Amino acid sequence: MHVKLLIPQTVPTHIISGFLGAGKTTLLQHLLSQKPENEVWAVLMNEFGQIGIDQQLLPQQQGYQVKELLGGCLCCSSQLPLHIALARLLTETQPDRLFIEPTGLGHPAQLVEQLTEPHWQSSLNMRALITVLDGSRLHEEAWVQQNLYEDQLKAAQIVVVSHGDQMSGTDEKALEKLQEEYQAYSQSWFKTANGELALDAIDHPHLVTSRILQPLLMQQKTFVSAQEPIPEIKQLPYHYVESSQGYHVAGWKMPRRWIFDFDSLFELLCNQSNWLRIKAIFNTSQGWMIFNFNPEQFNYKTGQANTDSRIEIITSQLGNWLDFEKQLMACRLDEQNT
Template sequence: MQTPTNIITGFLGSGKTTAILNLLKNKPANENWAVLVNEFGEIGIDGAILTQQGTLVKQVPGGCMCCAAGVPTSVAITSLLRSKPDRLIIEPTGLGHADKILATLTSEQFREHIDLKVTIALVDPRNLSNPKYLTNDNFIEQLSIADVVIGNKVDLSTAADIDAFNDWVAKQDPPKIDAHLVENGHFPIEILDNIRRNDPNQRVNLHTHHGDIAKPLTLSSGQHVLRRENSGQGYYSCGWLFSAQVEFCFDELLSMLSDLTAERIKGVMKTDKGVMTLNISHGVVSVSEASMSAKESRIEVIDSQKLPWEQLDAILQQLAGLS
């Protein structure tokens, strides 16, 4: 039996996780879905957020799914398929090569087990006029392999941004199956079952990598904080994992994070106001109460410049009452 499977890709900050959360909230009540999450950072924020929906989630942290962790990715997919989900959603890192996971899913290993449906790419229309993105190979690749393109965050976009999105869609050859302009990652769930396009120009090659295999991060007994850094694709990340005993002052934490100039900050944090999900992208702050308690606090900061991690570490530890 083949499992319907979708790749939901998009560059850093395009809203992939929010879109997947929306899909999980609106899936048929009688269906069980599974999600495989890959993140550029080492801490694993998206998996913690998506688990709140009671969905079976597996994470492959530390960069591109195939480049950084090809073996763990295949193992994770196999494990999820054994649970016999009604659908499998795969979220590659926004800074990775989505074509590599596409090649993995269409390889002989999974061909008999996966019914690969459309690949969906989310894009912030504002980025389609920005040379920083238009010259980025990963940004270009993610949009090129997509069967469906979702222009997200239209509430933050100008009329010129919307025109740029529509012009881009109209120029695609071969054309995309579908395109939508949406807010907050809300797009019709029916899109998931669309059939992939037959693109004779699409070339997807398997890639091998002989680097270290990513290992799950855990705190040892008596340890209250763990920090990990990663870099690649012209970006740098630093993430923190705090023990369940640590509680942050919400107001102080949000004030400090809002002052950072980083391109992306994500976290699931235990605070004096409850467990909160934090999402800061290009200066736009989004905060929501988590739907379930978190055993640990996790936060990841990503930027195109290496930030003063030691200084930030000292501030976070002070806010956590650890120094």
């Protein structure tokens, strides 16, 4: 008598993120329509409110299992509701493929961080993270420059531009500019109409980005001198550098209570060299200011108060980030009080 051993297989898992109204559910509907008859697919949806709507838009016939997680954001709220909902869905459904659609107010990078923890590695086979953006709204500057929108786009391995058939000439130019701006992130871009995209186009392994949040470089010197390992941290302020496809991204995030002298800060940014892009938002002596520099234009404008001050510099070669950080900290007006 032969006994067949059933070896548990990890479930291909796709995260479909995107800002509010970008077209995530429409894309998900089309992807679900490609399910083979002999497979069971599952969907975990997260709505910020307490009333579920999106679930009613998805297939309810045999072979699909849809579960909603209502209230809050599964990306950044307590992990327990997510872990419970996901564990139940996997146990009860035993799906061949899983799709997760977080709320448009979510930070997908945090969700990926949760789902790539050792606890889930025997259950989930994370696929390329997808961010959907509305191509017909790329001309709206206030829309595309929101910090949450940018966070979702930077986290993406695959960018799906929805409403491609409704894009104006201004939208097309904005898309070209956006692709150039995010070239350091090695993304694949797809323009779609009505969410029509083949599953094969997005079914690629998740690539781990080596972003480690560490203390400011000036503080790291104390660990080096003491021959101690530099710790990874979660709280502000922190610094990180990540590299991909010959590009380097250096970033800093700092508490909102830190106030920078606008003139000194602007002069520092203008004096930088060998960069491809500088994007920042700072609490300054002239209020909150947004900087968006490319080699052709040095743009800045007033902005709304943010949860933190932040800057990212994209280059094609590693810079002297310690020297830059020292000059950046010298622009602070409140240093003597902190």
